[in-house]
Amino acid sequence: MKLTFYNTLTKQKEEFKPINSNKVKMYSCGPTVYSYAHIGNFRTYIFMDTLRRVLKYNGYELKHVMNITDVGHLESDADEGEDKMEKAARKENKKPYEIAEYYTEIFFKDMEKLNIDKPEIVTKATENINQMIEYVQEIIKNGYAYETSKGIYFDISKLDKYPVLSNRKLEEQIAGARVDVDLEKKNPYDFALWIKAPANHIMKWESPWGLSYPGWHLECSAMGRRFLGEEFDIHTGGVDHIPTHHENEIAQAKGATAKIPARTWLHCEYLLVDGGKMSKSLGNTYTISQLQEKGISPLAYKLFCFTAHYRNKLNFTFDGAAGAQKALERLYDAYLKNLNGTDNVENAIIEEYKQKFETYINDDMNMPGAMSVIWEIARNAKKSNKFAELLLELDKVLGLDIKNAQRYLAEFDKTQNNEDLPEDVKKLVEERTQARLNKNWSKSDELRDIIIAKGYSIKDTKDGIIVEKEK
Numbered sequence: 001m002k003l004t005f006y007n008t009l010t011k012q013k014e015e016f017k018p019i020n021s022n023k024v025k026m027y028s029c030g031p032t033v034y035s036y037a038h039i040g041n042f043r044t045y046i047f048m049d050t051l052r053r054v055l056k057y058n059g060y061e062l063k064h065v066m067n068i069t070d071v072g073h074l075e076s077d078a079d080e081g082e083d084k085m086e087k088a089a090r091k092e093n094k095k096p097y098e099i100a101e102y103y104t105e106i107f108f109k110d111m112e113k114l115n116i117d118k119p120e121i122v123t124k125a126t127e128n129i130n131q132m133i134e135y136v137q138e139i140i141k142n143g144y145a146y147e148t149s150k151g152i153y154f155d156i157s158k159l160d161k162y163p164v165l166s167n168r169k170l171e172e173q174i175a176g177a178r179v180d181v182d183l184e185k186k187n188p189y190d191f192a193l194w195i196k197a198p199a200n201h202i203m204k205w206e207s208p209w210g211l212s213y214p215g216w217h218l219e220c221s222a223m224g225r226r227f228l229g230e231e232f233d234i235h236t237g238g239v240d241h242i243p244t245h246h247e248n249e250i251a252q253a254k255g256a257t258a259k260i261p262a263r264t265w266l267h268c269e270y271l272l273v274d275g276g277k278m279s280k281s282l283g284n285t286y287t288i289s290q291l292q293e294k295g296i297s298p299l300a301y302k303l304f305c306f307t308a309h310y311r312n313k314l315n316f317t318f319d320g321a322a323g324a325q326k327a328l329e330r331l332y333d334a335y336l337k338n339l340n341g342t343d344n345v346e347n348a349i350i351e352e353y354k355q356k357f358e359t360y361i362n363d364d365m366n367m368p369g370a371m372s373v374i375w376e377i378a379r380n381a382k383k384s385n386k387f388a389e390l391l392l393e394l395d396k397v398l399g400l401d402i403k404n405a406q407r408y409l410a411e412f413d414k415t416q417n418n419e420d421l422p423e424d425v426k427k428l429v430e431e432r433t434q435a436r437l438n439k440n441w442s443k444s445d446e447l448r449d450i451i452i453a454k455g456y457s458i459k460d461t462k463d464g465i466i467v468e469k470e471k
Helices: 041-056 083-090 094-111 129-143 216-230 239-259 288-293 298-305 318-339 345-360 367-379 387-399 402-420 423-439 441-453
Strands: 004-007 013-016 023-028 061-068 074-076 082-083 121-124 143-148 151-154 191-196 212-214 232-238 262-268 271-273 312-314 455-461 464-469
Touching: 004 262, 023 041, 023 074, 023 216, 041 061, 041 232, 041 271, 041 288, 041 345, 041 387, 061 129, 074 441, 082 083, 082 387, 083 094, 083 402, 083 464, 094 271, 094 288, 094 298, 121 216, 129 191, 129 216, 151 239, 151 387, 191 216, 191 239, 212 312, 216 232, 216 239, 232 239, 239 262, 239 288, 288 423, 298 312, 298 318, 312 318, 318 387, 318 402, 318 464, 345 367, 367 387, 387 402, 402 441, 423 455, 441 455
Parallel strands: 023 061, 023 232, 061 121, 232 262, 271 312
Antiparallel strands: 004 013, 074 082, 143 151, 151 191, 191 212, 455 464
């Protein structure tokens, strides 16, 4: 069956044909590990996971690389401000490497909760410094970069076309939004490849240009080539990467190799919250753990993401998430009923469902359409083990871990008990959760003692917090 994707590079839906017939080489932009990843970030990683699963379902072998940005990502895409890692380290009074290790561990725990496949290669920016230096040297040698007192800049005037992904007018390009950032730049839209470090900068390395550190865009170009070669099949990320980060990746690759690194570029749209933008200032950047505390399981959030196509904006509300939680429970219940079902179902019916499902997933990953088939199976009046087996087969794409339905339903029952708590206990639980997020362990312990004194037990589990009245 033909597999198609919408390619941001060509602005059209195309039949997917990998460079090598049976092996797909793919690169995904990973997290900058200076803080907790929020549900908007994880919409993109769920999209990445679904893409992996669709490719594998179609029989492809994967070589998938994801980076961990632990240096070089400044506060602004316009090469301004502090490195996010150093800023977080100063705020939390820790070393940048400690910050990176802590938040990387949390990130992968959340990935596991969401049943997201881990890419075959996960690599940190700080593990690829030599490769980045070599990449910059090649760009300079080819005449696409120059040195200033602040760093090494890419000269976009040498390119045949810039930008190529967004088709925005150059004067609108974010990297050049402020023309007075560095008066030494030949062009206000030139961007930093390598940044010379101030004396008080912690994360810096010896280089041909003195003690310095890489720019954010550079790391993906260097790591992509190191592990996948100069050309590979797919590059993924969020739509926020299109106008600057991915444009600059392409520019760098052209400067070093004269090639666009990926043939197909796939981007996931924004997650809105209550119809508006998600931002820390608005206090609506919820984490996976915070959803769990409100009775929304990680896999229910994954199911919620399937209610919209990855190229469409998705509006998150707690009512919508609660609906997804109920829907997931219904799906698990349907699987268990079919597991013990004895109705006779013709193989032609099974094959029809399977074909409809595959048509949807192979049409640019139309997950709302694919889920409509799942619900047809779940609602079928007949209950058959054949339907249970089919749901397990199709779950290879969904990643909802249907085979463990019984365990999840038991856990949901425990979590729902939290909803019956008195309001004063609920408030204490929420305050304790916030204290734990702030790593205020003494406050967390104090609130735990108060909850226990009120006659409740409290347990922190991998699936959330369980609070029960002592008998």
